[in-house]
Amino acid sequence: MVTSKKMPPRRQRILAFLQESYSDKGIPPTVRDIQRACEISSTSVVDYNLEKLREAGYINRRQDVARGIEILDQEGEPISNAPRVQILGLIAAGTPIPAWSVEGSEASQEFDTVEISPELLRQHGKLFALRVNGTSMIDALIDDGDVVIIKPSSVANNGEMVVAWLKEEEETTLKKFYAEGSQVRLQPANSTMEPIYSPAENVEVHGKVVSVIRNLG
Numbered sequence: 001m002v003t004s005k006k007m008p009p010r011r012q013r014i015l016a017f018l019q020e021s022y023s024d025k026g027i028p029p030t031v032r033d034i035q036r037a038c039e040i041s042s043t044s045v046v047d048y049n050l051e052k053l054r055e056a057g058y059i060n061r062r063q064d065v066a067r068g069i070e071i072l073d074q075e076g077e078p079i080s081n082a083p084r085v086q087i088l089g090l091i092a093a094g095t096p097i098p099a100w101s102v103e104g105s106e107a108s109q110e111f112d113t114v115e116i117s118p119e120l121l122r123q124h125g126k127l128f129a130l131r132v133n134g135t136s137m138i139d140a141l142i143d144d145g146d147v148v149i150i151k152p153s154s155v156a157n158n159g160e161m162v163v164a165w166l167k168e169e170e171e172t173t174l175k176k177f178y179a180e181g182s183q184v185r186l187q188p189a190n191s192t193m194e195p196i197y198s199p200a201e202n203v204e205v206h207g208k209v210v211s212v213i214r215n216l217g
Helices: 009-025 031-037 043-055 118-124
Strands: 059-061 069-071 084-092 112-115 128-133 147-152 161-166 171-180 183-187 196-199 203-213
Touching: 009 031, 009 043, 009 069, 031 043, 043 059, 084 147, 084 171, 118 203, 171 203
Parallel strands: 084 128
Antiparallel strands: 059 069, 084 112, 128 147, 147 203, 161 171, 161 203, 171 183, 183 196
16 A cells, blocks of 8 residues: 555554554554554554544554454455465365366466465465365365365375375375375275275375365355
8 A cells, every 4th residue: 555645754654564564474563563663652642543544544443353453455455464375276085186186176277375374384384275175084174175275295194184196096185194014094084985095105295284274155
C-alpha cells in the first residue's frame, strides 16, 4: 500500500512499521511494539493513530486478539503475508498412482499454492505440497481432497507418514513407513485396506508429511 503524502509523519511511521513487521515476521506488532519502535510517548497515542488509520481504510483492528491489526489492500481486504508452498500435483492415498499425477488437478496448467504458517517454514525449511487422492489415510485424519505439506527427505523412521516411490511399478503413494528386514511395509490408516509389501530396494522415500490442510468444502 502507498502511504498518503497528506498523512501526518507520526502516522506514516506507524503504518510503515506495521508493513515492515508484517513483511518480515508474518504477524502484526502489538501496540507496545509500535510505541517502542516509533518512539511514541504512550499507548493511548498509538491507539489514537491506529484508529485514524482504520478510519482511512489502511487497517482493520480486531479487539478480541492481542495482535489484531490487519493491513488492508486497495479493495479493503486483509493482506495475507503467510508463506506459500506449491501444490505439485496429486498423491495417492489408496492404490498407488504414477509419479506426481496432475490429471484432474488444478496444478495441471500452473502450480497452485497453499498458505502455511511461518513457524512451519522456520522449523522445516524447504517444503512442498500434494493434494490427496483417496481415503487410505482417513484414520489418520487425512481425507480425499486434503493437502499434505511435505518435507523432502530420503529417509524415514518407522511409523512416519511418507511419500513413497515404488521404483519397479513407477508409482507413488502416501502411507506410513515400516522397514521390516529385507522388505518395507507401507501401511494405510484405513481398517478396510491392506498394506503394501515391497522389497526394501524397490522403495524410495521422497518426503515426510509435516502438516495437513483439511478440505472443508
